[in-house]
Amino acid sequence: MKLSSVLGEVVVPTGARESSVAFVLNGNAGSVTPEICSRLGRLFGERDVFVSKSLEDVGPIADRILRDEYDTVLVGGGDGTFTVMVTEITRRAREQDVATPRLGVLKLGTGNAMAKVAGPDRSLRDISDHELLELARSPLTREIRMVEVEGFLTPFAGLGADAEVLADYIALNRRLRGTPLSSIGVGLAGYSLAALTRSIPKQIGKEMPFFRITNLGGPCHRVGKGKQIIGRPFAHGEVIFEGKARIASCSTIPYYGFGLRMFPFADIEPDRMHLRVSTMGSLEFAQNIGAMWNGSFDDPSTLFDFLVEAVKIECNPATELQIGGDAQGKRSVLEMKISDQPLRLVAHDD
Template sequence: MVVNGNAKSVTAEVIETLDQILDTGDLFVSRRVEESEGIARILVDRGYGTILTGGGDGTFTVVVTAVVNEAKRRGLPLPRFGLLRLGTGNSLAWVLGASGGAGAKPGLAVDLQRLRAEAGSRNLRLVEAEDILSPFCGFGIDAVMLRDYNAVKSALARGPLKRLAPGPVAYAVAATTRTIPSYLVRRTPHCRIINEGNDAIRVGEKGAMLGAPIKKGGVIYEGPAKIAALSTIPYYGFGFRMFPYADDRQDRMQLRVSVVSPFTFVRNFSSIWSGEYDDLETVFDYFVDEVTIEMDPMTSFQIGGDVRGERSRVRVRLTEPIRIVDFYAPPRG
């Protein structure tokens, strides 16, 4: 198991508890991304059938990318992956039914027993951008909000409200005091999305297909975009159903482009959060398997909830499936 030592719920007590529950030498605590490749080499050397991650979406992204790359380099089969819910966003936990793992020793023991013995499995495709495998990535206001959240979290962590720093309160403060006000005066970037793969299809209300397929080399979308994001799972963190059609096609990612204004977002917050908001004039959804996204001017870009900086052009493709622990799937026989 690989645990992010910087994650929200990874305390010294949690690490000690995990170390007692797991076999000696099976717990790895990582505090820097640079450690991931060395840990991946050890994990592949030992031939684990299942590799668990303890942290949020970023931890999962780093570990899976490193392990998949190492296993492929050696021509070895990929392990199954699972996760404990020990981070902040945890979008995958909503998809896979993982419960909270930050409690006392009995709670962690139960979660690990479920992960290792009782849980079923499913195939999950990921998105690949800049050689990183992740459930989702995106340009625009979502990446800006993540950047603002990190700033607010750091500020709160230094004061009397530090216990609220890693969580939804900091997100709410960041959105209302920094991100949304900035988008009232900010120029909306111009976005151009080119199909680099098989036919792309626009998706309408309730998942209905709209118009003719867009062939390879065709322009899928061109115009303003406050968000241009892709995902293979429906959720962002905290249960935000940002990609309601992501599960509909196993051979495609969902691409979502939005020009929803901050006022409209606030006014329709409940339906947008639950994935029920449909407005074909401001939200553009597509099924794609490989695209290039161009943004002018350069715009904040995130992968798996981690801000990567500003980019003007990124190519994103759908990966081959990995096997992942899924508590909603039938138990292993």
């Protein structure tokens, strides 16, 4: 059985009852069709399929899931959908002093980094009914912590050009979808095309914002090639980075967007998140897109990687923020921390 290294040890419960499963689908996602809803309703029961059309639907759906004591919730959508739904379920579970159900992902959105760690990394259309039933009823569970930022629980969030690059990639993917050129709009080819034709031209000549990043957690380290610690530890309250940069982002999973391995050190320590700061120029980025994609690129003069519990990021001027791949506007000050409690995730053998 293949299981992502970012997750903790597999737990196999003994003597447990057959789990009850709820499906929460983003009704605004293009892949969430009446046929998909009907298929899930046929396999699991229509009462267990929830379709959210707006943020106003999220709270009532979360309350219903907790009230009916579902053991497992599979979220169909992208990373943004997962972030919103998980945040609301977890918050309301704490308020009601009840257990948060186990969570998983169905690949039905635009960016699906979480599908690589909490669900089959394939479109639902490519999963047979038998496989889907096995996934939903699997007793295997693993745990992972999230990034806490502005009240959200999310696998990743960041300030700077990463939000712009991801948005350009998504825009290109959507534009080419359903056309004869759709195959070049995904994966490394699509990422490279979006970066070379959209993101990099916009960055040329654009001055990088100034960042000051302060450690708000316990002692933290810079890490580099081979997952080796670089230099001395940084104490609580100490500035760990100060200078101009393209991005400053945190993640608890290695992946970002469509499989880009942007955070290769996120699986080193389960109680730390990977903070990546990049000062890379447009030319260097263009020359190393392949290595950036698979997480093998290493240049300590332009990539600054840290394992941290919590940080405060200040930037001037205010810079674009993305949370779970969704744009949130500009921020000049931002605090991020690793969540106190891990989420229980569906373990799979995709």
